[in-house]
Amino acid sequence: MSEEAKSKIPITVVTGFLGAGKTTLINHILSANHGKKIAVIENEFGEVGIDDALVMESKEEIFEMNNGCVCCTVRGDLIRILNKLIKRKGKFDAIMIETTGLANPAPVIQTFFVDDNIKDACVLDAVLTVVDAKHVMQHLDDVKPDDVVNEAVQQVAFADKILLNKTDLVTAEELEAVRERIKHMNKPAEIIECKHSAVDVSQLLGINAFSLERLLNMDPEFLVTGEDHHDDSDDDHDHHKHGHEHKCDEQCKDGKHHHHHEEGEHHHHHHQEKHGKEKKAHKHHHHDHKHDDNVTSVGFELDGELDMQKLNMWLSKLLQERGADLYRSKGILSIQGSDDKHVFQGVHMLLQFSSSAEGVGRPWKEGEKRVSKIVFIGKNLKREELLEGLQSCMANVDEPPAKKAKTIEDDVLELN
Numbered sequence: 339m340s341e342e343a344k345s346k347i348p349i350t351v352v353t354g355f356l357g358a359g360k361t362t363l364i365n366h367i368l369s370a371n372h373g374k375k376i377a378v379i380e381n382e383f384g385e386v387g388i389d390d391a392l393v394m395e396s397k398e399e400i401f402e403m404n405n406g407c408v409c410c411t412v413r414g415d416l417i418r419i420l421n422k423l424i425k426r427k428g429k430f431d432a433i434m435i436e437t438t439g440l441a442n443p444a445p446v447i448q449t450f451f452v453d454d455n456i457k458d459a460c461v462l463d464a465v466l467t468v469v470d471a472k473h474v475m476q477h478l479d480d481v482k483p484d485d486v487v488n489e490a491v492q493q494v495a496f497a498d499k500i501l502l503n504k505t506d507l508v509t510a511e512e513l514e515a516v517r518e519r520i521k522h523m524n525k526p527a528e529i530i531e532c533k534h535s536a537v538d539v540s541q542l543l544g545i546n547a548f549s550l551e552r553l554l555n556m557d558p559e560f561l562v563t564g565e566d567h568h569d570d571s572d573d574d575h576d577h578h579k580h581g582h583e584h585k586c587d588e589q590c591k592d593g594k595h596h597h598h599h600e601e602g603e604h605h606h607h608h609h610q611e612k613h614g615k616e617k618k619a620h621k622h623h624h625h626d627h628k629h630d631d632n633v634t635s636v637g638f639e640l641d642g643e644l645d646m647q648k649l650n651m652w653l654s655k656l657l658q659e660r661g662a663d664l665y666r667s668k669g670i671l672s673i674q675g676s677d678d679k680h681v682f683q684g685v686h687m688l689l690q691f692s693s694s695a696e697g698v699g700r701p702w703k704e705g706e707k708r709v710s711k712i713v714f715i716g717k718n719l720k721r722e723e724l725l726e727g728l729q730s731c732m733a734n735v736d737e738p739p740a741k742k743a744k745t746i747e748d749d750v751l752e753l754n
């Protein structure tokens with residue numbers, strides 16, 4: 339590394355699909371014994387911020403960016419926070435940015451090359467992509483409409499290093515299949531298999547793994563941002579479009595194609611058909627990229643305490659029935675009869691409860707209002723239905739006066 343690069347603040351971008359294990363990785367790094375002071379920038383896709391409470395208490399500084407995805411609406415926030423941190427250079431050793439599970443990493447990476455101040459002060463050390471060995475296949479397979487990006491594919495494609503996580507949830511054969519698939523999508527990236535994102539920090543930070551050259555080989559116009567493309571209509575900006583073309587791997591004979599078809603093996607037939615038609619359009623809409631509008635987030639903040647048993651039963655049933663479409667669910671819970679802050683984590687059908695007593699999340703602070711915050715992310719979510727379900731799990735809700743059951747005494751009395 340050059341002297342100039344050495345004096346810059348190293349940046350690590352942590353990406354990976356919803357629920358893959360990014361926050362688990364951040365917590366692992368923050369609690370590891372590396373002697374580094376790390377500033378963390380959290381971005382989450384959800385109507386109600388939760389991750390902030392799930393990142394462990396530490397000396398580190400944590401900045402939250404909610405209400406949007408870092409690759410779109412909150413990119414300005416990212417630039418602002420980075421500039422703030424740059425002014426305090428020397429007070430910390432590194433910055434980690436956790437992107438939302440629905441972020442396309444490309445615009446985040448571009449930030450470090452197109453903004454002059456940031457470019458001069460920071461160096462992108464690596465893009466780490468956490469992959470959920472159990473669920474990634476279905477997200478890679480998800481066929482999106484033509485102008486919609488497949489974030490799961492992008493995240494793997496842009497990785498400098500891949501953490502193939504949750505190996506405990508799959509068989510050796512399944513793991514091999516995922517490994518093959520990922521290797522095929524991104525040959526240069528090292529793949530590290532792990533459980534609970536537990537990888538030696540020396541393999542994650544200060545690794546100097548990011549290569550702009552590799553990205554420019556993949557996409558020569560990588561650094562041409564959406565803002566440079568004023569031939570795009572304003573409408574494009576409203577939609578936060580900012581995609582990229584990629585060079586295909588050797589499977590694809592056609593040279594370039596739109597990134598959401600980037601992966602050769604599975605959609606090959608589809609994009610071969612499309613290439614002819616799309617080529618011209620790509621020239622003018624080079625930076626088109628939209629998120630899948632079908633994937634939405636619904637968030638609730640509930641006053642009052644929840645009944646753990648009712649909630650457990652309701653959530654278990656919901657995840658069983660809707661787990662395919664319900665990519666991610668999570669919540670901070672105020673539970674009747676407990677002084678601990680409870681947490682639930684759902685990834686598709688898998689559901690896990692834990693609490694501050696077990697070291698997950700931070701306990702309620704003195705005087706902190708005990709509000710439950712719950713987020714669901716997925717396809718075809720119905721707010722009313724979810725709210726009704728949650729409300730039915732509140733403790734002490736006035737039960738409708740149940741028909742008074744007869745007691746034995748009543749019977750006895752009647753007999754008399």
Ligand SMILES: Nc1nc2c(ncn2[C@@H]2O[C@H](COP(=O)(O)OP(=O)(O)OP(=O)(O)O)[C@@H](O)[C@H]2O)c(=O)[nH]1
Nearest residue numbers: 355356357358359360361362439503504533534683
């Ligand atoms: N069984 C198993 N569970 C894991 C592993 N790694 C993480 N988890 C669990 O998966 C769930 C999601 O983990 P997170 O670290 O919150 O995932 P994330 O990528 O930050 O999630 P989003 O921010 O919502 O995208 C949590 O319940 C974790 O405890 C693993 O290796 N094995």
